[in-house]
Amino acid sequence: MITCHLLKIVEAEAGVCDKKGKILVANVILNRMKSDQFPDTVTGVVYQPSQFSPVSNGSINTCKVSSDTKESVDRALKGEDYSQGALFFMNRSASRSGAVSWFDGKLTYLFRYQGHEFFK
Numbered sequence: 001m002i003t004c005h006l007l008k009i010v011e012a013e014a015g016v017c018d019k020k021g022k023i024l025v026a027n028v029i030l031n032r033m034k035s036d037q038f039p040d041t042v043t044g045v046v047y048q049p050s051q052f053s054p055v056s057n058g059s060i061n062t063c064k065v066s067s068d069t070k071e072s073v074d075r076a077l078k079g080e081d082y083s084q085g086a087l088f089f090m091n092r093s094a095s096r097s098g099a100v101s102w103f104d105g106k107l108t109y110l111f112r113y114q115g116h117e118f119f120k
Contacts (some may be wrong), residue, residue: 006072010073015063017116021113023076024089028083029082087120088103107120
């Protein structure tokens with residue numbers, strides 16, 4: 001079940017991204033599990049209230065996980081990490097203005113990759 005939730009959130013959040021973009025999203029979930037600020041399980045991280053829009057809007061339940069996503073998650077689970085310790089990401093153009101200002105005001109910007117911005 002742990003891998004299932006990780007696969008689904010990566011597909012729902014980064015299905016249009018390349019493999020590195022998918023690995024980055026998986027990295028954030030895994031980084032959160034290691035952080036004292038978040039739950040210590042994939043399920044706890046993914047389903048923590050108000051964290052991921054695919055959970056809020058239900059699209060996590062309808063996405064079809066691609067073979068690229070499976071490979072990317074496997075690579076992340078084996079330790080491939082490009083995240084620089086990121087705990088958050090967002091797609092600025094698809095986010096509510098209140099969410100964008102929270103990211104910009106409360107977090108440290110790290111980098112941008114394929115439409116996602118990553119933060120600590």
